[in-house]
Amino acid sequence: MSIRHALLAILDQGPCYGNQLRSEYNRRTGAAWPLNVGQIYTTLDRLERDGLVRTSDRDAQGHLFYEISDGGRAEVAEWFANPVAGLSSARDDVATLVALAVTLPGVDAAAVIDVQLAAARDRAADLRRESIESAGSDMGLAASLVLTARMAAADAEVAWLDAAATRVGTEGNTSGELTVDTVAPRRGRPRNTPQ
Amino acid sequence: MSIRHALLAILDQGPCYGNQLRSEYNRRTGAAWPLNVGQIYTTLDRLERDGLVRTSDRDAQGHLFYEISDGGRAEVAEWFANPVAGLSSARDDVATLVALAVTLPGVDAAAVIDVQLAAARDRAADLRRESIESAGSDMGLAASLVLTARMAAADAEVAWLDAAATRVGTEGNTSGELTVDTVAPRRGRPRNTPQ
DNA sequence: CGACACATGTAACACGTTACATGATTTG
DNA sequence: CAAATCATGTAACGTGTTACATGTGTCG
Numbered sequence: 001m002s003i004r005h006a007l008l009a010i011l012d013q014g015p016c017y018g019n020q021l022r023s024e025y026n027r028r029t030g031a032a033w034p035l036n037v038g039q040i041y042t043t044l045d046r047l048e049r050d051g052l053v054r055t056s057d058r059d060a061q062g063h064l065f066y067e068i069s070d071g072g073r074a075e076v077a078e079w080f081a082n083p084v085a086g087l088s089s090a091r092d093d094v095a096t097l098v099a100l101a102v103t104l105p106g107v108d109a110a111a112v113i114d115v116q117l118a119a120a121r122d123r124a125a126d127l128r129r130e131s132i133e134s135a136g137s138d139m140g141l142a143a144s145l146v147l148t149a150r151m152a153a154a155d156a157e158v159a160w161l162d163a164a165a166t167r168v169g170t171e172g173n174t175s176g177e178l179t180v181d182t183v184a185p186r187r188g189r190p191r192n193t194p195q
Numbered sequence: 196m197s198i199r200h201a202l203l204a205i206l207d208q209g210p211c212y213g214n215q216l217r218s219e220y221n222r223r224t225g226a227a228w229p230l231n232v233g234q235i236y237t238t239l240d241r242l243e244r245d246g247l248v249r250t251s252d253r254d255a256q257g258h259l260f261y262e263i264s265d266g267g268r269a270e271v272a273e274w275f276a277n278p279v280a281g282l283s284s285a286r287d288d289v290a291t292l293v294a295l296a297v298t299l300p301g302v303d304a305a306a307v308i309d310v311q312l313a314a315a316r317d318r319a320a321d322l323r324r325e326s327i328e329s330a331g332s333d334m335g336l337a338a339s340l341v342l343t344a345r346m347a348a349a350d351a352e353v354a355w356l357d358a359a360a361t362r363v364g365t366e367g368n369t370s371g372e373l374t375v376d377t378v379a380p381r382r383g384r385p386r387n388t389p390q
Numbered sequence: 391c392g393a394c395a396c397a398t399g400t401a402a403c404a405c406g407t408t409a410c411a412t413g414a415t416t417t418g
Numbered sequence: 419c420a421a422a423t424c425a426t427g428t429a430a431c432g433t434g435t436t437a438c439a440t441g442t443g444t445c446g
Contacts, residue, residue: 002288003434009295019397028298033286036435041399046433062442064398080296080307083314086289087282088348091228091406093197094281095344099337100204101275103223112275119278141366142294149290149355153283156351160344171336198406214425231407236427241405257414259426286434 003035003043005079008052008068012076015056017063018044030143032150047072087153094120094157098164109168117161124154198230198238200274203247203263207271210251212258213239225338227345242267282348289315289352293359304363312356319349 003025010016010024018040025035044066047053052072056065068076094116101112127150134147198220205211205219213235220230239261242248247267251260263271289311296307322345329342 001433002286002291006291006295009299013299017397018399028294029291030294032290036437037397038399038437039435042434045399062397079292080302081310083311084288084292086311086315086352087285087287088315088318088345088352090282090285091197092282092341092344092348093279095227095341096197096201096224097274097279098344099223099225099341100201102340103335103337104204104208107275115276116278116281120281120283123283140298141362142298145297145359145362146287146290146294148358149287149293150283152351152355153287153348156347157281157283160347163343164340167336167340196405212425213427231409232425233409233427234407237406240427257425 001084003039004047005076007040007043008047008072009076009079011053011066011068012073015065015067017059017065020063021066027140028142030139030146032143032146094161098161102168110165113161113165113168117158117165120154120157120161124151124158127151127154196279198234199242200271202235202238203242203267204271204274206248206261206263207268210260210262212254212260215258216261222335223337225334225341227338227341289356293356297363305360308356308360308363312353312360315349315352315356319346319353322346322349 006025006029007021010021010028016024019037021044022035022037022040044053048055048066050071051069052075053066053068056067058064097116098109098113101107101109127147131147131151139147201220201224202216205216205223211219214232216239217230217232217235239248243250243261245266246264247270248261248263251262253259292311293304293308296302296304322342326342326346334342
């Protein structure tokens with residue numbers, strides 16, 4: 001639900017054509033999450049389908065302009081006025097992976113965590129470098145904020161994985177391992193004995 | 196790509212039937228990200244379509260068991276051995292929202308941030324409470340790790356929003372505001388003057 | 391001219407998600 | 419018996435994402 005709203009919010013400033021929207025989106029988010037060109041048009045189609053946008057006239061250059069509707073404006077206002085589901089409420093693949101690594105017998109949880117930790121550290125370092133390199137440039141406040149958000153997320157991931165590694169090392173997974181058997185449905189009788 | 200792999204990893208322990216997989220998934224992830232029952236079956240269908248799983252026999256109770264294939268086992272091994280794309284590389288809706296709020300004239304960025312900040316704080320507090328309540332319980336290591344991961348993500352979000360509020364307050368969005376005009380395509384002539 | 395960027399589109403697919411239908415079994 | 423739970427499924431939809439086709443204008 002992010003791209004939809006982002007494009008809509010930009011269109012709230014005035015009519016734009018496809019590629020223009022792409023540029024705007026990239027510039028404002030610091031090109032952090034690259035947006036495929038085609039996606040613009042599919043998203044615009046869907047916005048039009050939902051009556052939030054309508055196609056306007058064509059340019060002298062042939063650019064096809066899209067214009068926001070009243071409904072679209074309302075949607076933008078609502079977007080800006082209410083909480084959105086952020087990363088902290090999203091399904092976390094790394095956490096899922098680690099949780100399963102810890103609970104599944106036969107998986108070296110420590111090794112799994114190490115791999116993810118190394119990758120997360122790389123990622124954090126990349127972002128930090130990017131931040132330093134673009135320090136003197138003309139990067140706007142928005143792009144700068146996005147960059148710090150990504151760094152914060154990466155750092156949090158590193159810190160958590162670090163703590164997880166320690167806990168797995170000390171607490172072990174002795175009581176953590178869960179065989180599928182444990183969950184035998186109530187109406188029971190020993191069911192499947194994996195392997 | 197998370198649910199697929201999670202179910203596959205559980206199936207790597209031995210055959211399971213649908214609802215059993217649901218229980219396993221919920222238990223191992225501390226039921227943090229609730230999984231609709233139907234999703235299990237759609238996912239299993241797709242796993243079967245891809246040859247990573249095959250249906251096994253039926254139980255005396257009529258339970259339909261699924262069994263992992265060699266290809267599935269390979270996929271699980273690969274999943275555990277390589278970095279996965281975590282939250283830190285995902286599109287961040289909150290950051291996008293704030294970035295747009297800061298760059299779009301006519302939007303009260305400070306107010307937008309406040310709303311998100313309040314929601315994030317609530318979320319963090321909820322998780323902290325959940326953590327305290329389940330302190331003495333028999334929560335396994337995995338579920339505990341997942342909970343801390345969620346708290347870490349929520350805290351990071353709060354901290355970032357806090358910093359963003361400050362920066363928006365001090366740096367203002369004077370130089371940050373970007374009219375759509377700014378981006379006039381190179382081959383140019385003043386194009387659309389929004390509003 | 392040829393390479394490249396601009397610009398618009400389309401077709402297909404993946405995954406996640408929900409709502410609904412259906413039956414059996416347990417339990418109060 | 420009635421309600422709740424267990425269990426299996428299906429149909430439909432939404433967004434994100436990619437790969438591809440196509441044309442035009444610019445620039446060396």
